[in-house]
Amino acid sequence: MNIVPATHEAIEQAGEALRAGQLVVIPTETVYGLAADATNAEAVRAVFTAKQRPADNPLIVHIADWGQLGDVAAKIPPVALELMEHFWPGPLTVVLPKLKWIPEEVTAGLDSVAVRMPTHPVAREVIRAAGRPLAAPSANRFMQLSPTRADHVDPNIGDFAAMVLDGGPCEVGLESTVVDFSGDRPKLLRPGVISRQSMELVMGSELDTAVSDEPKKGPGMYRRHYAPRTPVRLVSKLGPEDVGIVLGNATGPGQISLGDDADAYSAHLYETLYDLDRKGVAEILVEIPPQTPEWEAVQDRLRKASHSGPED
Ligand code: TXA
Ligand code: MG
Secondary structure, eight states, X not given: OOEEEOOHHHHHHHHHHHHTTOEEEEOOSSSOEEEEETTOHHHHHHHHHHHTOOTXXXXXXXOSSHHHHHHXXXXXXXXXXXXXXXXXXXXXXXXEEBOTTSOHHHHTTOSEEEEEXXXXXXXXXXXXXXXXXXXXXXXXXXXXXXXXXXXXXXXXXXXXXXXXXXXXXXXXXXXXXXXXXXXXXXXXXXXXXXXXXXXXXXXXXXXXXXXXXXXXXXXXXXXXXXXXSSOEEEXXXXXXXXXXXXXXXXXXXXXXXXXXXHHHHHXXXXXXXXXXXXXXXXXXXXXXXXXXXXXXXXXXXXXXXXXXXXXX
8 A cells, every 4th residue: 555645746646647547545624535537437436346335335526616516416406505605615515416427336326426525635636636526435445434544544445546645634534424405305314523403504494314214325324334343332431441432531541532522522533443443352332422413423423333233
């Protein structure tokens, strides 16, 4: 795996590699992504191969400026535009009716496309250097933890890429909020650090919630997901002997406190699970965060990381 600092030269090389149909791992403010030229069906297929991801899970198309939005979406409902204008660039993905040229590999055959304009300067510069939108899922194998640092990218993924651009730790640390505008009413498909409340305030209306027995709309909808290899169990309080994540002060040597601020907690959750995963313990215990709206995204990821049933 070829990890390189995201210098100007490296970014130009990444752009060339992408235009040539190769894959590049790029930093974004949420998590690292495995990027391919969204206009190149073969390159997009290589992403699915690298991730061992089922072909019926669509990818997010990343754009660097507003002009590119019109190259991707066929129609933009006014309420979607309001949301985008408020939160872009940033950790918000919107699902919109797609233009015909977008390869069906990107959208898994759906007539909608997920679009995001990241705020991370390296992500934006790579998209500009490539000169086209980039399809990029998180740079992890299917069902596993998303990497939030270059050195947390699974070499099995990184080896499929021409390079892994190191842009430092991801500030947000959880995957983007996904809102679907392709149906009659806007629907929250995946909670993220852009909260439901803040979006409802901007939209002036309520967001529907996707229910899990709906047909699969994407990998975020699987019950088990975002999981380290070590089993995760949610508990109300850790004992001094327990290994895992606490909300208040640590009371034992195997404990890491991520504090009680939801955004700060989100920023460090995946890297902490990654580190705990490598301790060789039988089980990682995590204290259940408060059942309040600002913790919705963390609750969602912890629920999925700890789901031990069938992987569907
Ligand atoms: O923060 C992020 O979103 C990261 C970075 C790299 O941008 N990407 C990411 O991609 O998390 P991925 O592939 O791991 O998750 C893609 C999500 C799925 O959960 C799914 O809900 C949604 O995007 N998605 C993509 N296309 C869709 C579509 N046409 N309809 C519904 N959902 C779609
Ligand atoms: Mg993912």
